[in-house]
Amino acid sequence: MTLWTDLAGVDYEIRYEQVGPWRTRVLERGHGPALVFLHGTGGHLxxxxxxxxxxxxRFRVVAYDLPGHGWSTLTGRDLEIADYQEHLLGLLDALRIPAAHLSGESLGGWVAAKFAAAHPERVSSLILNTPGGTMADPAVMERIRSLSxxxxDDPSYExxxxxxxxxxxxxxxxxxxLVAIRQSVYAQPGFPDSMRHLLCLQDPQIRRRNLLTDAELDAITAPTLVIWTTDDPSGPPSEGEALAGKINGAQFRLIKDAGHWPQWEQRAVFDALVIDFVTRNTS
Structure with missing residues (x-):
């Protein structure tokens, strides 16, 4: 199922790629440098x-449902960042993408940053969009866990x-x-159990061992853009500025009047930033 209003008249393809044990839903549109989008916890492409x-x-855009998410294979075990990294590596191989521009939002940014540190040869540039992985605020973690x-458990409209x-x-x-799309995803048989496993990263002990380290941030060699917003519920702009300061040569941009999804609420601003950044970092 897709957001037909926003994709009306747009040429794209949705299909499934088998990546290890994960039947992975993938959307592709366009040609040129590969730009891969990673969504957040409980999200979908x-x-x-x-x-x-x-x-x-302008680009070969790839968006996909992470393992345990969306219409990809659901999970019966906890998934930590290494699991998502391994899957991303396999997906790039399956799509024959030797190196990609990665744009990750929230959990997706966390995964993308870890991936860039571990596999620098596979990352052309890195866009961290209100990323996770640097904070462990108990109140925010509990809010994400309880709401998700x-x-x-009850995918009602409300x-x-x-x-x-x-x-x-x-x-x-x-x-x-958008509500209807997520209702259809969450109403799948077995999804509540999958969600419990996805939320393991909101457990303080599990989260601590997965957080981005200063050594990992220092190991990122890809040109990096950190995007934060004025109204992000996960943390203040200073968190994004601090993150950018730990990555060699990283740029920081603040998007006004947006929360955790600036790509949704301020699409024109977000798109312009991405087009400029990816274009400048495409050889």
Missing amino acids: EAFARNLRALGD QAAA RIRTRLEWLMADPASVTGE
Whole structure:
């Protein structure tokens, strides 16, 4: 299922790629340098539906459902960052992408940063969009856990909308279409159990052993852009600035009037930043 309003009249392909044990839902649009999008916890590739039109005109855009998420294979075990890294490596191989520009949001940014440190030869540039992996705020972690699991256990319109509104600066940014997409994902048989395993990273002990280290950040050699927002519920802009300061040569940009999904709420600003950054870092 896709966000037809934002993709109306746009050429794209949705298919499944087998990556190890994971039947992975993948959306592709466009040609040129590969730009791969990674979504956040409990999310799905439609998080980037509003960006595919502009970005797919310039790049080979790939968005996919992470393991245990969306319409990819659900999980019966806890997934930590190393699991997502391994899957991303396998996906790039399956798609015959030797090196990609990676753009990760929240959990996706956490995975992308770890991946860039471990596999520098596979990353052309790195865009960290309100990324996770540097903070362990108990209140934020509990809020993510409670809202996400409640929505998975009872994918009613109200609970799904409440979870999505947490992501936004303006609750009106949550469309009925987006709610319907997530309802269909969360209503899958077995999804509540999969969500419990996905939320393991909200457990303080598990989170601590997965956090980005200063050594990993120092090992990132790809040109990096850190994007934060004025209304991110996960942390203040100073967190993004501090992160950028630990990555050699990283740039920091603040997007106003957006929450955890600037690519959704401020698509034109986000798209312009990405187009400029990727273009400048394409050889």
